[in-house]
Structures are given as structure tokens and as C-alpha cells.
Amino acid sequence: MSASARASASPDTTALSEQIAAISRAARAAAHALAFAPSDQKNAALREMAASLHAARRTILAANAADVAAAKRDGLAEPLIDRLTLTEPRLTEMVRSIEAVIELPDPVGETVRSWRRPNGLEIRKVRVPLGVIGIIYESRPNVTSECASLCLKSGNAVILRGGAESFRSNQAIGAAIAQAIAAAGLPSAAVSLIPTADRAGMELMLQRHEEIDVIIPRGGEGLIRMIAERSRIPVIKHAKGVCHVYVDAAADPDMAQAIALNAKCQRPATCNAMETLLVHERIAPTFLPSTIEQLRHAGVEVRGDERARAIVPGIAPASEADWSTEYLALILSVKVVPSLDAAIEHIRRYGSAHSDAIVTKDDSAAQRFLREVDSAAVYVNASTRFTDGFQFGLGAEIGISTDRLHARGPMGLEELTTYKYVVLGNGQIRE
């Protein structure tokens, strides 16, 4: 966080507390109105949002330039500055992703299931919005408009708390969004931002359990642990991905190599990229040398266990910590395992239950892997990089849940809803 952002964001705590309370109550009131807003009106608001962001692009880019300048002054790492930076093409991308949300079906009001009881009662399980969603995220300012559009489409009010380093960008984007929502005749409190980059704002937000129904944190381990510890509100964690590709004894070596390269290198900074390659000992001597050569050729730093290092000279040793590290970079840990069981055991012990793949032609090995590896997504003969709402054909997502309750894996519009039972009778009473 820049010194100036910190200074402008430290008002008296009581005033801040009242401000966060007012924002939360306004969001709760907005949620009531949004819950019954027809799809047409929500889509109209989304179109206004897209137009408003386009119209405000100069203001947004100027705010972002100030954020980037402050980040550089503060010595932020280059990849973080890249994530923070908005450009005309990235703004166009933001506008386009709102347009994509307009095209998605509205989940609210959908009857998931209906049936009739012997006493004549008709029961319908109907999707309704969750209510008020709090999203806490880091760095990328485009997350602000993505989350706002998905929450609005699913009839939820949202309170956003972005990273301190993108505070000015988020405020500019938020102002454009609020204006658009009001223009469409919906309450502008449907989307609000925590008005300070101070951590105090987030802590106060986590206490508003009377108004906020769920907190979705997206970010680093430290942030997520802190939120899980302090939140009075239920949390759906979007935590790390320590993803594995296991190359079975019965793997097609060419396919395994292509999958390993893709899972590691195609976009290493994503949570569904591979961090550890497990190789069955029977295939390792023939598979590892050329695969590691290819990986190195692609710029990957390889760290291995003793057996991998015995097969391919010059690999750095992997430490115990490596096996549970999400590198998010061109670094890979490699381990030779004696069996499928050992691979499954390794994944259970060190993995984060995000996305894990087996490459094999052996159907029974594949079935065991699919059954016994309990991750949000388990793959046979495909890259882990497909764990993504668009790739799954589910549309845009708030993120990838690494939790087990309510939503697991890609969390899209449907996962932003809950349900209620609608029961139609003609005088039924219970005997």
C-alpha cells in the first residue's frame, strides 16, 4: 500500500465503523430489491455498467496510473505491478466480460426440481440469491467489475474490498458501476466498495454478520487464513492450488509429456497450473530425461527428490516445503513414486484438493485415481489447466472454491444462489 493511500484511509475508527455499518445495511436493503428484479432489468443495468466503464475509461486509467506509480515507489514486485496495470485493451476486456455475463442465463427463480406428495402438496425447489456477498481480493482491478457483474446478474448485493495497491483504480471503477446501476433504476448500493485501503475496514466488514451472508476471499494464504480466523460470517475460501500430474507406469509418454508441459507452462501464475510432477518408477528412466529437458527449455526450474536426481543429473534438490508450495511461477518439483498408491498418498498429504491429473492407458488405475483423489477436479489424460468456469462450459466465475461446502471448484452464477422450498396446498394440515 502506498503511503498516500494509507494516509487518506485512516479516519477515526468509530467513524469508519459507522461507515461500514451503513454500507452493510444499505447492501442488505438493496439485496431485497435485487432479489425480485426481473432479468431484463438486471441485464439493462449490466449494459449500463459496460457503457459507463467505457465512458469513464480516461478517469479509470488515470486512477490506475496513480496506483501503478505508487506501487513502483513502494518497490512492488514486477509481476504484481503487471497484474495491477490497466491498459486500453484490458479495459476493453473488462467491458467485454460484462457483456458475456449478460448472455448467461439468469439462475434466479429457476425451479431445480418439483414434485407432488400423496397428500396433494406440490413442492418446488427454487433458486434464490444468496443475499449480500462480501468479496475480498488482491491486486487485479478487473476483478472489481467481474465480481460486480456476476453478483448483480445473480440478484445479490456485493461489498467489495480490493487490494490496497489498487485502491484508486477500484474506487474509479466502483463509481462508474454505481452510477450505471442507479441509471438502470436499481439501488446503487447493490455494488459498494469498502472506502478505505486500511486493514481496519476489512476487519469491520468481517463482523457484519447480520447483513453479509457470505465472504469470498481470493488471495494469498496469509490473507485467507486471517479471514477464516476472524470472520463472523461464513467463508467460502478460494485458496491455493498445489496441483499434480501423475504419470502412471501405463502412460502414453508423448501424451504425458504434452500434458506436463501444458499444465506447467501454459500459464504458470494460475491456481490450476501444475506444481508437482509425480512419475511412476517404471516409466521414470525413459520419461524423465526428455521431459525435464523440454521443461528446462521452456524456462522451468526443476527441483527433484533423490530418485529423480539420480535419473536426471543437475536437478536441484526439493525440500520438504517444496511439496506443499504453490509456486505460481516456472518452478516445478518432481518426485519418482513406486506405485499409484504412493502417488495418491502424496497428493492427499501435500496437495490442496484443487486439480489433479493422472496420465494412463490403464483404466483401473484411472478409476482408482478418480475415486480416491478427493480434489475439486480430477482428470484422466488431460491438463489440469481446464479447471475454469469457461473451460468447463459453465460461464464466468467468481473464482475457484477450494472449500467443500456450498461450492467446490468453479463458482459461477448458480453457485451464487441458494434455494427455497415453495409449497402449494389447498388446505393441507398435518395429521
Added chain:
Amino acid sequence: MSASARASASPDTTALSEQIAAISRAARAAAHALAFAPSDQKNAALREMAASLHAARRTILAANAADVAAAKRDGLAEPLIDRLTLTEPRLTEMVRSIEAVIELPDPVGETVRSWRRPNGLEIRKVRVPLGVIGIIYESRPNVTSECASLCLKSGNAVILRGGAESFRSNQAIGAAIAQAIAAAGLPSAAVSLIPTADRAGMELMLQRHEEIDVIIPRGGEGLIRMIAERSRIPVIKHAKGVCHVYVDAAADPDMAQAIALNAKCQRPATCNAMETLLVHERIAPTFLPSTIEQLRHAGVEVRGDERARAIVPGIAPASEADWSTEYLALILSVKVVPSLDAAIEHIRRYGSAHSDAIVTKDDSAAQRFLREVDSAAVYVNASTRFTDGFQFGLGAEIGISTDRLHARGPMGLEELTTYKYVVLGNGQIRE
């Protein structure tokens, strides 16, 4: 809690902490085995459980008699002693409800949905167990076997923490269950009990977030608030039901009277019983006198707002606190409202979003009520008493969730599962 239970249940805290940790780790290990146990084996274990409870009935009844004697010594209220007391018929009922769970379909492994992507990837959304479930409840010892059977059937390990007053009964039931599970070749740690009635045991349990996936509390407001505040583990609350019947201006008065009587009197101690009757001012003068007479005839103590008291003399005044009170008894608060809007607003303000009904012949009033009252179950022309897994045709339930995330309303076998994505490829990589 009886003095003797308290004395026997206060070991040194470090030892207790280690004991709870060991129980939690054993449950986690058991959950891995249970997750892949075939339905046949789980059903065999359930049959063993039923037989074992039957065989141990003398031991269980003796333990229960000791609990009841202690409760009487401690001056526990009569309804609580009734809930605590086991009898031969109640034990038979416990055995029967396990047999009913055997008959229910196993949700684990079910493919909820499957589809194929243009690149040939086949994606299946498959039900898997939640993992380790912690259940905290009060009073009734039959909850122990009900929860154990539902968790086992859905492939989950469970850690149970019952009420202090039923500690001996629960231990006896738990011992019979553990023996049965082991006899069926499953890990007996699939079902375990917190070995102390002390609150310290529960507090330590709420810290085991590495092993326990979800806490389900069933009980009074104080217990649930405490758990929501202290738990490091996600909580699905089974809290109070402040349920309403709203008699619209266009109600059939006979139907409305029958529904009001049923919702209040058929079993007043349940969470889906009506606590507040709202009556439209146009129908109140003709509807209220005979309805309140009938309610009083059924032993109901009626408390009313000023307008109700003006219509029916002799009604005690309702205080502000009455409107949000779950009586769980033959007490009813009555309010005359000027409009449907006022009824909806009252329910939103004072209700607990459990079960609420409108009685009306006016379809547009019914539709507005169904849409705008955001409760787990909303009814037209039927008693709120139907909010129940069996009555909905969903089978036995752990309880009625009053939360919005993951499970809402009756929480049965399906709601005790989550899902994972199984992705089948033939070498797909991401472009």
C-alpha cells in the same frame, strides 16, 4: 448437567486436548475409508447398528435411567426430562429409524450432471461425502443414533457431542454403535463421541479445523450463537423457527382456521410450529373471535397486539419481544395487519426465515408472498408443520438448516454430500 457427570468429565485440559485431537484424527482417517465403502457394506454396518442397539437395550436403558435420575435431582424442567427419557418403545423407534435409513438411496457416487465439451473432454459432476461432520445437540439421546446412521450412509465420519444431561445415555448408545461398525469391517472411528460432558470438550472440538469439515449445531439460541462465534470450522446452523401463518383478506376462513390450529397445536414443541398469527384487518373481525376461541379451547395462551385485543376481549398484550420469540409451547402471538405488505414486512423483521404460510384464494397475493418472503419454506394454503424431510418426501434428516449456504431447510443424505468434477480426456491440453 448433573454434579456427578461434571465431576467425572473434568480431566486435565492438556490430556483432554490430546484426546480430542486423537478422536479428530481418527475420524479423518475413517472418513477416507468410508468415502469409498460400497453401499452394501454401509448398509450391512447399519443393520449391525440396529441389531447392536437392540441387543444393548438393557445397558442403554440403565444408563438413561441414571441420566434421568440426575436430571430430576438437578431440577430439570418436565418437558426436558420427557425429551431425555428413553423407553422400550422409544428404543424400538430408534432401531426402526436406522432401518429406514438402510432403505434410502446412497447419494455417494451419483452423477448429478455430465456433459461433453467441444474439445472432447467429458465432465461429470459427482457426489462425494463431505468428510468429517461434527454435530452438537441437546437433550434427546435418539439424535445420537439418527445422526450416526445418516452420516454413515452418506459416507461421512461423524463426531457427536450431545447434551450434558444425556451424557451416560449417549455413551451407551455410542459404544453399541462403534461395536457394530467394527463388526461390519468399517473403522469404528466412523462414529465417535466427545468423551466429556464438559464444555471444554466442545470448545476443543470447534478448534479442529484441520480434521472436521463442518459443524452442525442443533439447539437453543445461546448454544448456536456461542458455536458460531467460536468455531474455526464452517457451521451450518439449525436454529430457531419463528414461523408465521398470514391469513389474507381473501382467505377461506374455515381453511385458515384449520391451518392455524394445526400449525400451532399439532406439535407445538417443534421448530416448524407457528408462533405468530398475522391476520388482515378486513377479515380479522369475523375470523379472529371463533379462531381464538378454538385455540384457547386447545389450551393455547394467546397474546395480541392492540387491534387483536380490541376485537377479542381478554387477550393478554404481546410485548415487542413476543414477535421474535420461539415459544415451542402452546403460546401464540396474534397481530392484525393492514395489508399483505405489512405482513411480509413483519415476517422479514421478526421471522427466522424458517417456514411461513399465507392462506388466500387470491393468486396474485399468493405469488407475491411466495416470492417476497425469503424463508427456507414458504407455503400457500397449508400448515407450516410440513417442513420436514419425511413430509417433503426426502427421507430422514439431520435437522432443518436455517442457514443459506450449502443446505437450506431439511438437511438429509444429499445435503450431507458435496461434489467433485471428474474430467475424462484423451490428451487434451489448453491452447
